[in-house]
Amino acid sequence: DGVPYCEKDYQKQFGVKCAYCSRYISGKVLQAGENHHFHPTCARCTKCGDPFGDGEEMYLQGAAIWHPRCGPGPTGPNGIINGHGASEAHTPQHRESERNISSSASEMQ
Secondary structure (H helix, E strand, C coil), rough: CCCCHHHHHHHHHHHCCCCCCEEEECEEEECCCEEEEEECEEEECCCCCCCCCCEEEEEECCCEEEEECCCCCCCEEEEEEEHHHECCCCCCCCEEEEEEEEEEEEEEE
């Protein structure tokens, strides 16, 4: 829109908040799925506390993320594993409660 913004106003208008600490992210951001963004230091397994690396597989339920090695993943009819319902693994039915995803890091402007 050609209008200059101070950092505070830019964050209010266009900023992305961390799903863990709810603070605005600048610099590197770890994205889990479509709507979950984390500071790299905030993206930690809720089961073991270890951080996630770029591209590392994780399970996601709400804002909770965990390594597949740290425990069972989503189960039951509401689970999603790689985009498919856990009880209907070969159908295109999608639900948003739990899913298996990979993280990706990018640079925020």
